[in-house]
Amino acid sequence: MIMDLNSRAFYTSCGCHNLNLVLCDMTNLSPKAISLFRVLQHIYSLFVSSTKRWKISQDNVCKFMVKSLS
Numbered sequence: 001m002i003m004d005l006n007s008r009a010f011y012t013s014c015g016c017h018n019l020n021l022v023l024c025d026m027t028n029l030s031p032k033a034i035s036l037f038r039v040l041q042h043i044y045s046l047f048v049s050s051t052k053r054w055k056i057s058q059d060n061v062c063k064f065m066v067k068s069l070s
Contacts, residue, residue: 027033
């Protein structure tokens with residue numbers, strides 16, 4: 001255990017990680033959310049597979065950054 005090696009070490013939970021886990025659990029329970037994220041993943045795959053399409057998406061969608069789900 002880390003506390004055995006360093007008595008001044010302590011655990012603090014990360015609020016962002018906890019929120020991410022909650023959102024993942026919520027979306028896995030909703031068929032509509034699963035469908036939405038599946039469509040978003042397909043759109044991402046379409047644009048990332050071509051540098052020309054990726055450039056078009058970056059030029060036209062400047063407020064959002066599209067990233068892979070994984």
